[in-house]
Every structure is written in C-alpha cells, then in structure tokens.
Amino acid sequence: MSVRTRFAPSPTGFMHVGGVRTALYSWLYARKHGGQFILRIEDTDKGREVEGSIGHIMECLKWLGIEWDEGTDVGGPHEPYLQSARLETYRTYAKRLIDAGFAYPDPYTEEEVEAFRQKAEEEKRPFLYRDHRPENAGEWDGTRPLRFKTPIIKRYEWDDAIRGPLSAGEEALDDFILIKGDGYPTYNFAHVVDDIEMEITHVMRGEEFISSTPKFLSLYDALEEKPPVFATMPVILGENGQKKLSKRDGAKDLLEYRDEGYLPEAMVNFLALLGWNPGTDQEIFGIPELVALFELDRVQKSGARFDEEKLLFVNREHMRLLTDEEFINRGKFVVPDPERLRKALPLLKERSHTLGEARSMLDGELSCLFTAPNLLPVMLVAKEPTGRAGLTRSALERALALVESMPEDVSAEAVKEAIMPLADEEEVLGKGGRGGVLWPLRYALSGSERSPDPFSLIYILGPAESAARIRSALASLSDILG
Ligand code: GLU
Secondary structure (H helix, E strand, O other), X not given: OOOEEEEOOOOOOOOOHHHHHHHHHHHHHHHHOOOEEEEOEOOOOHHHOOOOHHHHHHHHHHHHOOOOOEEOOOEOOOOOOEHHHOHHHHHHHHHHHHHOOOEEEOOOOHHHHHHHHHHHHHOOOXXXXXXXXXXXXXXXXXXXXXXXXXXXXXXXXXXXXXXXXXXXXXXXXXXXXXXXXXXXEOHHHHHHHHHHHOOOOEEEEOHHHOOOHHHHHHHHXXXXXXXXXXXXXXXXXXXXOOOEOOOOOOOOOHHHHHHOOOOHHHHHHHHHOOOEOOOOOOOOOOHHHHHHHOOHHHEOOOOEEOOHHHHHHHHHHHHHOOOHHHHHHHHOOOOOOHHHHHHHHHHHHHHXXXXXXXXXXXXXXXXXXXXXXXXXXXXXXXXXXXXXXXHHHHXXXXXXXXXXXXXXXXXXXXXXXHHHHHHHHHHHHOOOOOHHHHHHHHHHHHOOOOOOOHHHHHHHHOHHHHHHHHHHHXXXXXXXXX
C-alpha cells in the first residue's frame, strides 16, 4: 500500500515553526516512500477562523518547496479538501454510526446539562455524558448535536511510530459530539472521517493529541475501519531547552524568516534537524538528501531545542553554497553599480548570515562602496603615530601614485602586493606600525571606522574612483594642516 500523509492545519492564524515542521516531516516521509502528501484544510470551527490564513499557510509551504499532491487548490481523487465543503460526507458517516447504534441526538437543553453537572459535582464524581444517555433519543434531524455512543470504555493501547507503545485511558472516553448544532462536525469526528476517506496511512501531529487518541480509536472501532499509523512529533523547546517554545523565543510567523532573508533550503535543513538526525555528525543537507535519509525511527522522543544561533549557522552555510549569480539574484540587492557588487561578493558572503543582513550591510557599513564618503579630516590623522608628523600625507600621496598606475581591471591580490610594502616600511620603523599607513588610506576610501581593509576597497572601487577619493582626502588634509 502506498504511503499517504497529510498536513491538516486549521486556518486560525499564522504558521509557526512547529506547524511547518509537522508538514515537513509528513512531506519528507511521503517523498521518501514514493507516496502522496495531502493538504487538507480543517475549517470546521468557524468562530476561530482567521481571514487570510489559508493563503498564508500555502505561501509558507510553497516558500519551503513543500509541494502537495492533493489539496484545496490542486484538487485530487478525494476532493474537496476543505472540510467546510465536505459536510455531506460527515453526514453520511454520521448515518452509518446511527444505523449501527453508535450515535444519538443530544436531547438536553443547556439548563438540563448544567443540572447534571452540578449534581455530579455535589456527589464528587466526574460529569460524564455517557451517564445520561437517553433511553430513546428519537430521530436525528440535523438541528441537534449528534453524540457518539462510545462503544467500549477501556484503556486503549497503541504503537506510536516515534514514541513506541502508548496508552491512554477511559477518562478520554465520553460521548463526545460528532456533529454540532450548527451542522459542522467536530475535529474529533471530521479528521477521522477524512483520514479514512483520503486513505491516509500515517498521521504526524503534536503530543497534545495523545490523550484524545482513545476517542479516535473507538471511532475507528465503531466504524470498523483500520486506524492509520500515528507518529507523535517531539515538542519544540525554547532557547533555554526547558519550557515549550513561546512566541517570544521563536514561535513567530514563518514568513518573517523569509522576509529577514533566510534561505528556504536552510530553513528546511534546520527544521529537519529539529527533532531528527541521520545518525551521523552531518549538519548541512540539501533537500534531496533529506528525502533520501529521512526515517521516522530516527525522530527523537524527547523535546528538541529551538536554537536561533544554529539557524543562523545553517543559513550561512547554505548561503556559501550559492554561486555568485544565485546570491545576487536571490539577494534582490538594489545597488547603483552591479559590477562593484559583484566584486564585493566574497566580503558580503563572509560577513553576513542572511540575505537580509547582506542587504543592510550594503545600506550601512558597505554603503561606501557606492557613495563617496563625507570625511572628517581629523579622523585621517587620528592614528598618526607621535614623532611621525607628515606620515598621513606622505602615505596617502605614495598610495595615490601607486593606485594611479594600476590598470582598471587590477586584481585584489595585485592591489595588496603593491600597497602592503608601504605599510611594511612603517612596521620596520616600529612607530605605530602598519596602522599609520593603512588607517588613513582606509578612512580616505570609506569614511568609516568599520569598513573592509583598504586593499579590498581599492579593488572593489577600482583605481580611478579610489584615486579620486584619495585626492579628495589629501585636499581635506590641506584644509586642516595647511
Ligand atoms: N487541524 C488540527 C490542528 O491544526 C490538525 C491536527 C491533526 O493533524 O490531526 O491542530
């Protein structure tokens, strides 16, 4: 039988890492086994629905390259894939249960239920609907809630593909609602019906569903259907590795990561490792490699720590794998001079962890690559060693002469070979060292204290622009030194 997995989000808000990781593991598992991955939207709780979430969910999955084989937009053999459009199917299953004696219309008013509840409280016993099953509830006309008549009250045991043997007891088993008074099914009922109808073989979801699993299993029993394999995902823990991930420490909208310039393949790599590893030390994976290696028996039972530093590391590693062309195209950098950007790529790749960081460098500490700086003349002499008055001017003049003699297509290495001896001479003199030469040159070229080294600057700016900047630094030196 072919593997069929599904991601079944409720459209109640944005996607965060936990949701996306569930989708990713389901998708990886289906791809690994040559099966299908289905996107089903569970929109039966109309009160909690948030407008725009369905589009948002799809955008997140598409960004990561988690493509679905069947779903609301692409259709498929079991359409529709939107639960609110499947009410007829739930009614058919409800009738099956009624006919088999496993469902009854709830005859009570709110006041009556409240009275039962109070009585149970007075008698210090739990309130259970199944203690109040009506003798003859009559026909179900669709206007009253339909309840499940739980057939067997027992402790259920099952094998979870990740956690091994699990069990949960009768406390979960009460006559829960199958279809509400508004005609919509409950999650408990709808997802079981759909997993049967859509021939789902493996269900991956969070551990909050373990305690309700006896409800689902008793429904499968009553319907005489075989349940799928359940695989309970590890909890995602916050940075400190203790409590569950909260909004503050990373449970944010996944698309924010996209907007901050994380690469989707790095996010997939990071999420895959958030609770799974292939049994080796390897940390950087391409998506096809993940598909080949992924297995449920290597998903951990214990919580997985969400480590933002690791995400940055993984992203940086993936950025380094990009060719120059890809880096430029995906970075969407807006610069006046593409040729200088191209020459600055090694620097950008070296210094940034995300494309967003690279973008802000081009607007910030690297903006000098595109705009001539406004110099503060005193800064030029800020590092002139005592006893070496005049060094700044002579260093700039000598550097200028060298730069003027360089060809326009000079290489980064040739720039360094030409200029470095000037600084080495100062080093030999031992008065303040190379900085006496390199600092004013760097400042003349960049106007900034936090800029790349002067060789890289000359290479990127090109000799003509570099010479112009050095000349104007010399002019401003004359303004203060005469
Ligand atoms: N709609 C449910 C949720 O978003 C799906 C749970 C499941 O995968 O069964 O929590």
